[in-house]
Each structure stands twice: as C-alpha cells, then as structure tokens.
Amino acid sequence: MTRQDRQNVATLCAERAGLRVDPEKEYLIENRLGPVARREGFGSIPDLLQAVRDRGDERLASAVVEAMSPAETAFFRDPPSVELAVAQAFTNLARRREGEALRIWVAACGSGQEIYSVAMLLDEQTPPGVTIDLCASDLSDRRLEKARSGVYSQFEVQRGLPAQRLVRHFEKRDDSFVVAQRLRQMVRWRRVNLLEDMTPLGPFDLVFCRNVLGGMLGTARTLALGNLKKVLTPDGYLVLGLGDPAGDLTTLPGQPGIYRAEAGRRAA
Amino acid sequence: MKTCLVVDDSRVIRKVARRILEDLGFEVAEAADGVDALAWCATAMPDVILLDWNMPGMTGLEVLRRLRQEPGGDAPRVVFCTVENELDRIREALALGADEYIMKPFDGDIVAGKLALAGAL
Numbered sequence: 001m002t003r004q005d006r007q008n009v010a011t012l013c014a015e016r017a018g019l020r021v022d023p024e025k026e027y028l029i030e031n032r033l034g035p036v037a038r039r040e041g042f043g044s045i046p047d048l049l050q051a052v053r054d055r056g057d058e059r060l061a062s063a064v065v066e067a068m069s070p071a072e073t074a075f076f077r078d079p080p081s082v083e084l085a086v087a088q089a090f091t092n093l094a095r096r097r098e099g100e101a102l103r104i105w106v107a108a109c110g111s112g113q114e115i116y117s118v119a120m121l122l123d124e125q126t127p128p129g130v131t132i133d134l135c136a137s138d139l140s141d142r143r144l145e146k147a148r149s150g151v152y153s154q155f156e157v158q159r160g161l162p163a164q165r166l167v168r169h170f171e172k173r174d175d176s177f178v179v180a181q182r183l184r185q186m187v188r189w190r191r192v193n194l195l196e197d198m199t200p201l202g203p204f205d206l207v208f209c210r211n212v213l214g215g216m217l218g219t220a221r222t223l224a225l226g227n228l229k230k231v232l233t234p235d236g237y238l239v240l241g242l243g244d245p246a247g248d249l250t251t252l253p254g255q256p257g258i259y260r261a262e263a264g265r266r267a268a
Numbered sequence: 269m270k271t272c273l274v275v276d277d278s279r280v281i282r283k284v285a286r287r288i289l290e291d292l293g294f295e296v297a298e299a300a301d302g303v304d305a306l307a308w309c310a311t312a313m314p315d316v317i318l319l320d321w322n323m324p325g326m327t328g329l330e331v332l333r334r335l336r337q338e339p340g341g342d343a344p345r346v347v348f349c350t351v352e353n354e355l356d357r358i359r360e361a362l363a364l365g366a367d368e369y370i371m372k373p374f375d376g377d378i379v380a381g382k383l384a385l386a387g388a389l
Contacts, residue, residue, distance in 0.1 A: 074381075154353060154371050158378045162385050163369040167359045 001030060001045050008049055009033070009064065016065045017139055018195050018220020032067045066140035070215050073110040075161035076117045077210070078242060081257040085239045086121045088258065089206040092235055093130060101131040105201065107194060107209040107228065109136040112147025112179075113160070114208060119183040120169050135201060137192035148189050150179030194224035202231030210257070211241035221245060232261035269295045270388070271312070275305040275331065276320040276349070281372075285318055285349070288376045292389065302326030306334060313340050316388045318379075319366075321350035321357070329364060336365045345388040349374065 006023035013019035021029070030045060037048040040060065052060045076082060086104075093102055104122075106115040115136040122132050138144050157166055157177045170177045192198060194212070209228055213221050225247050228238055238259045240246055249259040272294040274285045279300075286296045297314065299305035301323050308314070317335070321328040328348060335341040345367045352358075353371040361369055367386035370378060383389045 155378075158371060158374070158382065160381060163358055163362060163366075166369075167355050167362065170355070172353075172355050 001026065001049075005046055005049050008053065009068065012052070012061060013065050013068050014217055014220070016061070017069060017193060018216045018224060019065065019069055020215055020217045021068055029068070033064060036063050036067045062141075066142060069139055070211060071110060071143070072211070073113045074159040075113045075157070075165075077114065077160055078257065079160075081210075081239060081242070081255075082114075082117055082208075083121060084255050085206055085208070085237055085258050086118065086125065088237050088252070088255075090125070090127075092205050092233070093127075095235065099131065101133040102206075103133040103135070103202070103204045103233075104206045105135040105137070105204045105208070105231070107137055107192065107198075107207060108212040109138050109143075109147055111143050111156075112136070112150065113152075113156070114210065115147065115187055116150065116169075116179050116183060117160075118208065119179075119186050120165055122186070123169065123183060132186065133188075134186045135188050135190065135204070137190040137201075139191070139193055141191060144189055144191060148184070148187075150184045151176050152179075153177075194227060195220055196227070198227050198231050203233045203236070204231050205233050205236045206239070207232060207236065208239045209244075210239060211244065213244045213246075214241060222247065225249075229261060234261060236261040269293065270315040271295045271297065272316040272318060272388075273297045273299060273305060273308055273314040273344075274318045275299045275302070275323070275328065276318075277301060277323045278320075281320070281349075285379070288379045289318070291376065292380055292383065302328070302331040302334075305331055306338075309335060309338065309341065309344070314344055316383065316386070317344050317346045318349045318370075319346055321348060321352045321361075329361065332361070332364050332366060345383075345386045347382055347386050347388070349379075 006029055009029055010021040010023045013021045033045045037045050042048040052064060089102060109115045126132060169180050169183060207228055240257055242257050246259055252258050252260055272289045274282050276282050277300050282298045289296045297308060299308050302325055319328045332346055347368040348361050348366050349370040351372045358369045368382045370382050
C-alpha cells in the first residue's frame, strides 16, 4: 500500500465522517482494511481502494470508513459516568408530566455494549410506571447489526460486565451470551452520521457520545458537538468520554464527562 | 502489598496467573488443591483468592463454602477462575459468596477488570 493509498483513505474518512486518520499509521490502516478487502473478495487493500475510487461504489466506500472508525468498547466503561448520568436523568422525571417518557440516546453505540449497559441500569432502577425511550445509533451498519443481535462472546462479556449482571441480564446460547429479550426490545436502532442533522431523532434527556469526538477532525468535531447539543432537552445532559473535547460545555461538579445542556447554551 | 492465593491444579495456569498478578502488584502464593488452599488460609488469610472449580479431591465450590465458615474467612475477595461457563454455575458460585467470576481462557485485561469489579485492586 502506497502513501497515496493511505492518504486516500484519510481523505475518504475525513469527508464522509470527519474522522481523523493518520496516513503515517500504515499498520493501523492495514489492520483495519485487510479484513474488509478479504470479505469483499479483493486480493489486496490497494485493489479494494481502487474499486472504491474507480467504481464509485457507495457500499464499499462506507465499508472502508466504518472499518476505520473507532471500535474499542466494553460494558460499563467508566462506570461512575454511566451510573451518575442515568441518575441525573431520573432527576428530570420529577419535572415531567405524568406519562411523558424519559428519552435516552447512545450515539456511536458500536457493537452495543454501552447501550446495553444503560439498558441494564434502567431495567434495575426505573420506577414503576415510567416510560423509557431508548435509542442507539452508529455509523456502521455492521456494528448496528451486531449490536441489535445482542450476541456476545465469552471474551466480550468479561470486559467490564459484573458477573451479577451477566447472570441477571443474559442467556446462554451455545458458546455465546445473549442479552435478554426484554432489554433488546427496549432499544430502537438507527444508522446516524453525527455530521448530519439529528433533530428528528430527539429531543433527548440524556445523550451518550463517548470517545468519538476525540477521533474527529476539528471542524467535524465542532459540527458533531453542535448537532448533539441541538437534540438535548433544555434540562438534558450530554455524556462525553473523559478525554473528549467539549467545546464551551462545562462538566457538572464532581461528575467528569457529564455536561448540562443549559450551561452550554448560556455560555454560547 | 496485597496478597493473592492462586488455587489451581494446573501448574501452567498458576504460572500464567502469577505473572499477571505480580504485574498488578500482588504478592502471590500458590496452592494445587483445596486442602492446600485452606491450609494456606488458616496460616495467613490472603486478600484475594483466584479459585479454580474443578480440582482433584475438593471442588472450588467446596473450598469456598468451607472458607466462608472459617474465622476471618469472609474477608478475602474470591474470584472463580474456571472453564465452567454455564450461567447456573456462575449463579451457584455467587450465591455461595464468590465476588467475581472469570471464565477460562483469560488474559491480563480480564483478570485486572474482574479484580477491579471485585474491589480487590
């Protein structure tokens, strides 16, 4: 793979998803795109990239971008953030009309560990009579498909998931572990590019978008952050990764990574 | 320095676990069966026990049952580390007082994560 090939990958990812890909990271690019080339029947990554360029094949181009987007995930990653954020969202309930749903969105849900972590907390903590609207999205159709299935390997369920929650919220199917149907049924799934207008999805009381913005280029990051803020209710909360840039938002005292919608609007 | 007793009849598993645990800052002791493990605990109760299920003589479950009846036996964090991967087995271990559960094969990240969940790090 030539440097020009790698630069083409970086350009494609920047244009389509605002992703920051360093063309000097040859190993990373080969590691991510090798499986795509094999899956799609190409003899090499350059052959795959040539097809993307020459054919203008939308599906192939999406596959390349999806493969290059961050995929690292685990159940209950940074657990205090998840639990505090859900607790904050419940405080909003007191101000709601009876019967109004509490709306939560996990953007960039990857292969589903975060949305199911939230679903487990809600299953355990939601007071009777409260309606929850839980939405998950990702840029990648393949990851959405995996997330929707709720099927995880033994290795995956041992990353961040307490054994007590494994036995409470999963079933065993052959060598895999499957999220209980009651949790899977809580979630509606959407393919969403954070660079596009997301207001039709919302508004939401709580939005998770963790460890995504840090991997985006500056302009794209500003656009995505603005889009996320637009879908928050006036008293909503945005949860970002601990290292994610947050623009003009400030964290709640003692609750790193959790941002109040109103604070950002006043500061803007 | 916290102490961890690795209880497993496989020398290879004990060696792998020792390396991971020492990297995490534990002082590690080893026992090849349940009798040996309980003898260790009677002498010096460890902070953490990494416990296999299937061993000759006494199962890990029986080790845990007896340990929890000993004076001071409720103190160690007990993390099962076993090939038993049925949910009913995990429920059984948790009901008897296991703090966490690792299904083999494992790696350093899994051990570190499970020890953290068990409050042992």
